[in-house]
Amino acid sequence: xxxxxxxxxxxxxxxxxxxxxxxxxxxxxxxxxxxxxxxxxxxxxxxxxxxxxxxxxxxxxxxxxxxxxxxxxxxxxxxxxxxxxxxxxxxxxxxxxxxxxxxxxxxxxxxxxxxxxxxxxxxxxxxxxxxxxxxxxxxxxxxxxxxxxxxxxxxxxxxxxxxxxxxxxxxxxxxxxxxxxxxxxxxxxxxxxxxxxxxxxxxxxxxxxxxxxxxxxxxxxxxxxxxxxxx
Ligand SMILES: [Zn+2]
Numbered sequence: 001x002x003x004x005x006x007x008x009x010x011x012x013x014x015x016x017x018x019x020x021x022x023x024x025x026x027x028x029x030x031x032x033x034x035x036x037x038x039x040x041x042x043x044x045x046x047x048x049x050x051x052x053x054x055x056x057x058x059x060x061x062x063x064x065x066x067x068x069x070x071x072x073x074x075x076x077x078x079x080x081x082x083x084x085x086x087x088x089x090x091x092x093x094x095x096x097x098x099x100x101x102x103x104x105x106x107x108x109x110x111x112x113x114x115x116x117x118x119x120x121x122x123x124x125x126x127x128x129x130x131x132x133x134x135x136x137x138x139x140x141x142x143x144x145x146x147x148x149x150x151x152x153x154x155x156x157x158x159x160x161x162x163x164x165x166x167x168x169x170x171x172x173x174x175x176x177x178x179x180x181x182x183x184x185x186x187x188x189x190x191x192x193x194x195x196x197x198x199x200x201x202x203x204x205x206x207x208x209x210x211x212x213x214x215x216x217x218x219x220x221x222x223x224x225x226x227x228x229x230x231x
Contacts (some may be wrong), residue, residue, distance in 0.1 A: 001061045003029050005037060012037025013111065014058070017078040020090035022111065033058045034071060034078075036111060053115070072117045075109055080125035088138055093119070095135060095147045105131035108148060153184035155206065156193055157213040157225065169200035179221055181211075203228040 003025050005012055012025040014033040029035060039052045056065040057074060082090045089095075089107070096108040096118065104122035111117065121131050139146050163176040174180045174195055181201045182193025208214065208229050214222055 001029055001031070001058055001063070002027055003035070003037070003063070010037060010039050012054075015075075015111070017074075018082070020079070020082060020092060020109070022092065029058050031058050031061065034075060035063065036071075036115065068117070072109075072119060075117055076107075076119040076121055077125060079107065079109070079119050080121050083121070083134065083138070084127060084129075088142055089135075089146055095139065099132045099135055101132050102130070103132070105135050107135075154210055154212045155184060156182040157211050157217065158182070159217075160195070165195045167197045167200050168194045169196050172197075179217070179225070198225070204231060 003012070004027070005025055012035060013022050014025055014029045014035045015022050016030070017032055017034060025035070025037060035054075035056050035058060037054050039054070041050050041052060042048075043050055053068075054065055055068050055071040056063050057071070058064075079090055079093060090109075092110050094108050094110065095105065097106040099105055104120045107119040107121060109117040109119055121135070123129065123131065126134055158180060159177050160174045160180045161176070163173050165174050165180065166172065167174050167180075168183070174197055179198045180195045181198060181203075182195050185192055185194050203225065206229055208226065211229070214225065217225070
């Protein structure tokens with residue numbers, strides 16, 4: 001069917017369910033395609049641009065809108081079929097969490113840096129095959145990066161370089177030269193950190209090896225924090 005995104009404020013993509021190719025919508029969208037399109041709306045009173053996303057599938061020349069969760073379910077099915085047919089992961093699909101025996105595999109379809117779909121592939125979808133085994137063997141044979149978790153950066157601890165950053169937990173500013181703890185965050189492939197006060201983070205949940213910057217702290221701070229991490 002034809003989809004006309006004629007205004008400057010709209011743009012969209014369709015995804016071919018058989019190949020997982022992502023194509024920009026310019027005119028004709030084939031039947032059964034998954035579609036995602038966005039509408040940018042500038043709201044003058046609050047001086048902000050709001051982006052509305054429409055998700056759906058083209059079915060019998062009609063757009064059937066659905067929410068993201070419903071579309072993700074359809075994508076999960078298409079992804080499982082792709083895995084069975086081609087014995088590899090579709091493009092733009094990564095293993096989101098470590099695979100666990102007898103549990104569904106959690107994959108992510110990365111449409112863009114702002115739009116990731118979380119897919120669940122279970123035994124039924126794989127026609128009785130064990131997701132853990134099948135996807136593990138695919139990962140061994142595919143030489144490019146297929147997992148998201150191994151690119152995970154470490155958290156960072158340091159002295160605040162200014163008083164400008166706000167704590168993500170309590171919302172108040174983190175004073176310059178006090179200890180701050182940052183959660184790594186990728187935005188458009190750039191790494192940055194979401195900072196927290198020391199008191200606003202449950203430090204016990206970390207292991208020393210998962211935090212960088214400890215060795216750069218003054219001894220009294222380092223010792224205090226290491227004691228919590230080791231507890
Ligand atoms: Zn705080």
